[in-house]
Amino acid sequence: MTAALLRAQSTRFAGLDPLLPAAVEPPPGDLLTAALPDGERVSAVLTRTLIEPGTPQSLWSASEVFELHPLLGAADGGALDPLLRALPGRLTAAGTDTACVVTWPSRDAAAARALMTHGFIPLSVLAVRTTPPPPSDPVPGVVVRRATRADLDVLVESALAEVAYSAQVGGAIPRSDARAVKRAALRAHLTQGDPIWLAERDGVAVGHAEGWHTESRPGSWAETRVRHGRWGYVNCLSVLPHARHAGVGRALMDVAHADLSPRTVGSFLYYNPPNPLSPAFWARQGYRPLWTVWEVRPAAALR
Template sequence: MVDYQSISIVAATEAAMPEIVELFLKQQTRQHVQNPSLRKERSRTDIEMALRVYQNEEAIMALDREGRVRSYAQPSVWELNATSILFSFLSARNGIVQNLILPDPADKDAAIVSAALLTALDSFWRKSGTSGDLIRWPSSDNCKWWDEVLDEQRFQLDSMCAFRPLQPFFVSQLTIPSLDIRAAKQDDEEALVALFQEELHFHERYTPFVRRSDQGVNAFRRALGRAWKNEELEEGAPLVLVAERAGRIVAMVESTLLTISSYDQPGFTPPGRYCCLDNMCVHQDFRGQGIGRLLLQTLEEVITSFHFDLEGYMLWFNPANPSATQFWPRVGFQPLWTTYQRLHGKDS
């Protein structure tokens, strides 16, 4: 048992489940009021089922001096597949937490309770030999003390998952003379890889968590390979569009279909199917000319033609990147949840 001032961190018990569920109910109500785009509020029964999906002997809770449950977490470890494209964004072995429940931000001791919980999570992850750790939390449920608690544990702002409803991107159609938007073909692969690497390089100046890696490039090539084999989007193949000027590929957008289930973590995204914008890059010499807007306009036309039953569009962007923070909200994307990351050892 770890004591943090007036708070004790102990193993979660079955007897405490009703209190834990009640905390979850209050938390989801508060967060949904802050941002109605988050997943709809769940019933007490659904919450208990969701908690039990990830329940394990490592689950912990914070108790105050009166023995009341104040917070809860299910720590675990996420090890990347050796061929994952996420090696360009995450460490190989990541500490994560499922079903994180924190005190109401208005509680006087909310910072103390949260700091105690994160200290216990840190201990678990270090014993598990993680090379980096992640905290995911609704972007709208934020306050100064939460930022300070994360900062004390060396967590930094990493990315935001943003959502856009399924509606037209633009009221009027955009055209750019001498620019063609078309489906990518196999002969484009080297140009696409170069754009992918340029995108990573561009982000390296804003965050320590994006890096060029052989695993990431190879994974991107494998994804393209599925498109070259004419695999269907519903089978997991990407849809890749390119912008071409005078025979030169100057931009690309790559998207896939992403299905979110009722039990997918961190549990903030409404269940359903989405068009996920995995990569969009405009060559640095051609930015600021509306090419990104035209790519999105064409992507929307293509996706609409498939008549998929979609909830909307999703993407992850780096909030430290000024271009991204200006562009994506302007075209209708609003943050759902934020990822904070930290690295250990040689990765830090």
């Protein structure tokens, strides 16, 4: 049954959004099945992941995550409803640092009603760049350059500013070790040569951006989200509070996109829809939603 559902789901995804990759086999987990009113059956796999403390993922994810991987075949997102109704009895999460997550194509509007009915909110979007903006004039006084290890301290401050802002709107989770986690992650990226761009205004650091290249190929994490090929991935963009709304983010991304674009099929990133700055900014940068990550925190709030 799984193979037939995957084929049908891939066909439906292709009609829904031509940028969606083919559906892939879900990871091992707890199997759920349900019958639709017309007698067709759908299924899903429920996985449980424990996020290690002190890892970069711990700054944007609950410590215990239950993720539903639906296989709806040719049915639209409304077919999530019977699976979601069966879900509460399968969750063993306790406490507030837990979440239940479903990632589903953004253009499948029928899924939104089912997910919201059960308490999910759209906390994250994976967006792809489809329409790069026209060239823009340089931002007066702002210079963007590649960061070096000597810039680590100012990069950490910039990264923490992004965490603090995102935490207000559900995109990040405040952790007591955030500074140490960000420092270790930034140091690792600098050491392995991943590009980090630093924006300076009149010689003073005012923001940064991080990114790298990733391959979507069979068996890779990216295969479940974007079509096969080499992609540019934007991991973080941060502008210090006193420098926002002055073109610094645009200046950073002009340089970042120029560095990431050669020999790629495109670029993608995650942003937080409740963030009042992100959706409009990334739309101006040519990005549009491909996948929406729906989440319930804590998991026990699932209806």
